[in-house]
Amino acid sequence: MGSxxxxxxxxxxxxxxxxFCTYGFLYHQKEMLSDRIRMDAYYNxxxxxxxxxxxxxxxDVGTGSGILAIWSAQAGARKVYAVEATKMAEHALELxxxxxxxxxxxxxxxxxxxxxxxxxxxxxxxxxxxxxxLRESMLDSVICARDRWLNPNGVMYPSHARxxxxxxxxxxxxxxxxxxxxxxxxWRSFVDETKTFYGVDMSVLTNPFTEEQKKxxxxxxxxxxxHPDQIIGTSMVVKEIDCLTATxxxxxxxxxxxxxxxxxxxARFCGFGGWFDVHxxxxxxxxxxxxxxxxxAPSEDSGTHxxxxxxxxxxxxxxxxxxxxxxxxxxxxxxxxxxxxxxDLSCEMRQSGKLLPPFQKKFYIE
Amino acid sequence: MGSxxxxxxxxxxxxxxxxFCTYGFLYHQKEMLSDRIRMDAYYNxxxxxxxxxxxxxxxDVGTGSGILAIWSAQAGARKVYAVEATKMAEHALELxxxxxxxxxxxxxxxxxxxxxxxxxxxxxxxxxxxxxxLRESMLDSVICARDRWLNPNGVMYPSHARxxxxxxxxxxxxxxxxxxxxxxxxWRSFVDETKTFYGVDMSVLTNPFTEEQKKxxxxxxxxxxxHPDQIIGTSMVVKEIDCLTATxxxxxxxxxxxxxxxxxxxARFCGFGGWFDVHxxxxxxxxxxxxxxxxxAPSEDSGTHxxxxxxxxxxxxxxxxxxxxxxxxxxxxxxxxxxxxxxDLSCEMRQSGKLLPPFQKKFYIE
Ligand SMILES: Nc1ncnc2c1ncn2[C@@H]1O[C@H](CSCC[C@H](N)C(=O)O)[C@@H](O)[C@H]1O
Ligand SMILES: Nc1ncnc2c1ncn2[C@@H]1O[C@H](CSCC[C@H](N)C(=O)O)[C@@H](O)[C@H]1O
Numbered sequence: 001m002g003s004x005x006x007x008x009x010x011x012x013x014x015x016x017x018x019x020f021c022t023y024g025f026l027y028h029q030k031e032m033l034s035d036r037i038r039m040d041a042y043y044n045x046x047x048x049x050x051x052x053x054x055x056x057x058x059x060d061v062g063t064g065s066g067i068l069a070i071w072s073a074q075a076g077a078r079k080v081y082a083v084e085a086t087k088m089a090e091h092a093l094e095l096x097x098x099x100x101x102x103x104x105x106x107x108x109x110x111x112x113x114x115x116x117x118x119x120x121x122x123x124x125x126x127x128x129x130x131x132x133x134l135r136e137s138m139l140d141s142v143i144c145a146r147d148r149w150l151n152p153n154g155v156m157y158p159s160h161a162r163x164x165x166x167x168x169x170x171x172x173x174x175x176x177x178x179x180x181x182x183x184x185x186x187w188r189s190f191v192d193e194t195k196t197f198y199g200v201d202m203s204v205l206t207n208p209f210t211e212e213q214k215k216x217x218x219x220x221x222x223x224x225x226x227h228p229d230q231i232i233g234t235s236m237v238v239k240e241i242d243c244l245t246a247t248x249x250x251x252x253x254x255x256x257x258x259x260x261x262x263x264x265x266x267a268r269f270c271g272f273g274g275w276f277d278v279h280x281x282x283x284x285x286x287x288x289x290x291x292x293x294x295x296x297a298p299s300e301d302s303g304t305h306x307x308x309x310x311x312x313x314x315x316x317x318x319x320x321x322x323x324x325x326x327x328x329x330x331x332x333x334x335x336x337x338x339x340x341x342x343x344d345l346s347c348e349m350r351q352s353g354k355l356l357p358p359f360q361k362k363f364y365i366e
Numbered sequence: 367m368g369s370x371x372x373x374x375x376x377x378x379x380x381x382x383x384x385x386f387c388t389y390g391f392l393y394h395q396k397e398m399l400s401d402r403i404r405m406d407a408y409y410n411x412x413x414x415x416x417x418x419x420x421x422x423x424x425x426d427v428g429t430g431s432g433i434l435a436i437w438s439a440q441a442g443a444r445k446v447y448a449v450e451a452t453k454m455a456e457h458a459l460e461l462x463x464x465x466x467x468x469x470x471x472x473x474x475x476x477x478x479x480x481x482x483x484x485x486x487x488x489x490x491x492x493x494x495x496x497x498x499x500l501r502e503s504m505l506d507s508v509i510c511a512r513d514r515w516l517n518p519n520g521v522m523y524p525s526h527a528r529x530x531x532x533x534x535x536x537x538x539x540x541x542x543x544x545x546x547x548x549x550x551x552x553w554r555s556f557v558d559e560t561k562t563f564y565g566v567d568m569s570v571l572t573n574p575f576t577e578e579q580k581k582x583x584x585x586x587x588x589x590x591x592x593h594p595d596q597i598i599g600t601s602m603v604v605k606e607i608d609c610l611t612a613t614x615x616x617x618x619x620x621x622x623x624x625x626x627x628x629x630x631x632x633a634r635f636c637g638f639g640g641w642f643d644v645h646x647x648x649x650x651x652x653x654x655x656x657x658x659x660x661x662x663a664p665s666e667d668s669g670t671h672x673x674x675x676x677x678x679x680x681x682x683x684x685x686x687x688x689x690x691x692x693x694x695x696x697x698x699x700x701x702x703x704x705x706x707x708x709x710d711l712s713c714e715m716r717q718s719g720k721l722l723p724p725f726q727k728k729f730y731i732e
Contacts, residue, residue, distance in 0.1 A: 091571055094574075
């Protein structure tokens with residue numbers, strides 16, 4: 001039983017149990033508020049582009065603690081609508097009052113899809129990005145808000161987003177394989193013991209158990225803080241999104257033909273790292289004075305709370321500088337939960353001019 | 367948004383997302399199937415009381431992998447109905463076939479509350495026990511099955527259940543307090559930094575954050591494997607349940623006045639351990655030949671996967687041998703999720719004849 005019925009309609013209660021619930025905790029909001037790279041990007045985007053806010057009407061989609069709404073007001077907005085689906089809205093209201101902005105910021109508790117505003121807005125600001133950009137599918141709610149509430153010349157904060165991938169090396173490939181093998185080994189002793197002590201032959205479940213563990217250990221993408229040194233080839237742009245024009249149909253299935261060249265001598269190709277960046281550029285008619293970038297690419301420093309998503313290859317492959325990877329990338333939403341993703345990769349390699357046979361891999365972003 | 371609507375009706379989809387989902391994994395079923403104490407108890411209950419099964423009709427409520435249904439069939443049942451709400455039912459069916467029992471065991475995928483059987487049964491067997499016995503509220507489903515499907519002289523497996531509590535000492539009291547203090551300390555730096563770097567005063571959220579963390583670290587009961595040496599007073603029976611006659615009303619709110627005497631010299635009273643046992647005794651009209659007990663009490667060995675639930679007192683108290691604890695215990699279901707519990711304890715102490723003022727504590731079993 002999932003959050004999405006056969007007709008594609010999302011069950012609200014289930015969506016709350018699976019998704020919104022965590023956002024109701026200050027602990028979780030604090031994690032986001034402590035991500036300095038994230039905070040700096042939004043802070044600078046707003047305060048270095050005050051002309052977008054001064055005297056303007058702003059909508060903050062998913063205000064959480066209220067931080068982006070408060071900054072918008074501090075930057076001079078005339079009116080800010082701060083919409084939040086969870087009980088966190090109550091804390092946002094307290095915060096707004098404590099910062100003496102209750103005349104500007106109006107906190108509205110409810111789903112963006114359900115509520116109505118008394119007017120259209122000049123700016124939509126939102127921090128909607130999930131792991132590998134699209135996990136959580138919250139951009140849907142921002143697009144819905146934009147189509148209903150943004151003025152014709154309005155601007156989106158952020159205005160653009162991109163998904164990236166690059167071939168990597170990673171010790172995780174060995175660790176996960178050994179975890180998986182351990183689980184399968186353990187199952188075999190379990191089958192023996194259950195037969196010996198309890199007279200039941202469980203071996204018919206060995207295949208389904210193995211499949212379940214394979215999915216868990218080998219096919220589920222992992223949160224990881226990659227070091228730039230782990231990248232062994234050129235980075236690929238998987239998808240570009242213009243937040244002013246993108247539709248839900250554009251992002252429901254992401255498909256791309258992309259390629260990368262190996263840049264390291266004799267490297268162990270262990271899989272792919274995936275990340276995203278977003279930009280604050282305003283719009284063509286109403287550009288930013290200072291463009292701001294928020295990137296979650298692998299970095300020497302501690303990075304963002306998003307880290308990167310790692311998709312492992314079992315077994316890893318030996319590659320040489322100059323080898324080419326040609327990748328068919330396809331990402332769609334999981335049938336049972338529209339906020340989780342499934343990724344199909346089909347990868348061909350050209351090694352010293354020779355095309356090797358392609359291999360396929362399926363991954364789950366859980 | 368919880369699983370229970372204002373009118374007390376449970377939303378099926380939400381219940382699935384919150385509760386049933388984990389039982390759909392073989393990994394989780396295997397954890398239960400690897401609990402030797404649990405397995406031995408059910409195995410012996412069945413095979414040392416074959417007269418209850420031979421030629422009889424059996425219902426297994428929540429068959430999971432199918433293990434109890436298979437044993438019932440191996441012990442000579444004429445017919446076994448094995449009901450399971452999750453997709454695990456498909457694996458149970460495979461297992462039944464692989465063990466050549468498809469003529470006896472009929473696997474039915476569905477909620478016990480929704481399905482119908484073609485006949486009444488002589489035995490209801492089920493492993494419905496959650497942490498501290500009643501977490502998960504699955505006994506409701508067994509009671510519902512009993513009232514609809516058990517023959518007048520039928521027997522329940524298990525037939526009886528008891529909840530226990532005892533005063534304990536535990537280093538967890540210091541660890542959790544220090545975790546909590548760390549989180550609060552961390553929040554203070556966070557408030558300072560957010561003010562300094564981002565111009566927003568978060569101090570109004572200090573109280574709600576502290577409450578949230580207090581609930582998490584200090585008021586949520588903990589899974590723990592207690593050693594018998596950690597028990598510092600006599601054990602108290604909180605509740606006795608006769609599975610043949612108990613109603614949902616009997617278990618929805620558990621209230622008890624109970625008392626314990628400290629048995630240790632100069633001990634640090636850090637809180638309470640809670641556990642349960644169940645018995646397989648058959649019924650008065652149809653008693654077991656060999657009574658079997660399954661206990662999850664603290665033990666020298668590794669114990670069961672249920673461990674014990676620990677309810678910590680902050681601060682711990684110094685107690686002496688012979689001191690008496692008089693406890694008002696009250697447990698009810700949490701408003702948002704009927705499978706989770708809230709416990710209110712009111713505790714008085716008589717120390718060398720003098721009655722100390724009572725103190726109250728609220729706990730959450732999450
Ligand atoms: N459709 C929707 N309607 C209202 N709130 C939503 C929503 N989808 C997600 N949210 C909320 O959006 C928030 C995203 S997290 C970002 C919080 C805050 N803007 C910040 O930058 O710190 C969560 O609090 C979540 O509950
Ligand atoms: N109302 C209900 N209807 C059908 N199945 C239920 C149920 N409530 C709980 N269950 C199932 O009951 C099982 C409890 S776990 C016990 C599994 C098995 N009998 C064993 O002893 O190993 C889970 O698989 C759960 O999905």
